[in-house]
Amino acid sequence: MILAVEIENLKFKYKGQKDFILKGINLKVEKGEVLAIVGLSGNGKSTLCYSLNGIIPNVFDGDLDGIVKVFGENIKDMDKSKLMSAIGVVFQDPDTQLFSPTVEDEIAFGPENLCVPREEIGRRIDQVLKLTGIEKYRRENPNNLSGGEKQLVALGAVLSLEPKILVFDEAMAQVDDNGKKRIKGVIKKLKEDGKTIIMIEHDFNNLDIADRVVLLKDGKLHKFEGEL
Numbered sequence: 735m736i737l738a739v740e741i742e743n744l745k746f747k748y749k750g751q752k753d754f755i756l757k758g759i760n761l762k763v764e765k766g767e768v769l770a771i772v773g774l775s776g777n778g779k780s781t782l783c784y785s786l787n788g789i790i791p792n793v794f795d796g797d798l799d800g801i802v803k804v805f806g807e808n809i810k811d812m813d814k815s816k817l818m819s820a821i822g823v824v825f826q827d828p829d830t831q832l833f834s835p836t837v838e839d840e841i842a843f844g845p846e847n848l849c850v851p852r853e854e855i856g857r858r859i860d861q862v863l864k865l866t867g868i869e870k871y872r873r874e875n876p877n878n879l880s881g882g883e884k885q886l887v888a889l890g891a892v893l894s895l896e897p898k899i900l901v902f903d904e905a906m907a908q909v910d911d912n913g914k915k916r917i918k919g920v921i922k923k924l925k926e927d928g929k930t931i932i933m934i935e936h937d938f939n940n941l942d943i944a945d946r947v948v949l950l951k952d953g954k955l956h957k958f959e960g961e962l
């Protein structure tokens with residue numbers, strides 16, 4: 735068994751806040767697993783995910799304790815850009831994630847910033863457009879697309895960095911039923927490709943694609959018994 739993520743006794747408190755949000759998280763996620771994290775609003779689901787890819791403590795500072803390993807490597811010892819491209823995050827609101835004039839520019843943006851060679855970027859754009867099923871929008875302005883399609887573009891922009899782990903932070907919350915179906919379909923394909931998926935979910939209807947569901951409550955993870 736290969737562990738994609740291993741968290742030991744993770745604790746975190748935002749700078750200036752009185753209470754710890756994460757109070758001793760222990761979690762193992764296997765490579766290729768689709769793990770869903772549920773919990774009431776404000777319970778720290780996003781905070782937990784930010785602690786995985788370095789957004790905490792590099793962007794949001796605070797008191798951090800515990801060990802987080804990604805594919806066996808302590809993230810404290812990993813280069814920041816390597817970590818951020820190893821774990822891609824798709825957020826709730828597609829409009830805050832898209833800023834390029836065309837879909838292909840959006841997908842190319844990340845690898846261009848990392849100075850990936852032109853030919854390789856072209857290969858990744860083709861592959862990502864095919865996987866997400868948005869080839870026909872290649873030269874379209876992302877603003878002209880539906881909410882679900884915009885999320886597929888946001889996902890494509892993350893996938894072009896070839897992350898091994900993908901986090902969906904309530905990525906289907908603002909998407910209609912057809913969009914949800916398409917995103918779920920892509921998540922299934924990503925799993926088949928060996929990617930590890932962590933999805934933060936409010937909607938129990940979206941849990942059908944998860945291999946395992948855990949509940950974040952009072953700063954700790956619990957077995958999910960069907961209720962928050």
Ligand SMILES: Nc1ncnc2c1ncn2[C@@H]1O[C@H](COP(=O)(O)OP(=O)(O)OP(=O)(O)O)[C@@H](O)[C@H]1O
Nearest residue numbers: 748751755773774775776777778779780781782794
């Ligand atoms: N940058 C920040 N600085 C200070 N406090 C923060 C910051 N970000 C989040 N918090 C607080 O931390 C707590 C947990 O927030 P978080 O967004 O992780 O919860 P969540 O479970 O993902 O909630 P939701 O389901 O509403 O997205 C909240 O009380 C929130 O106000």
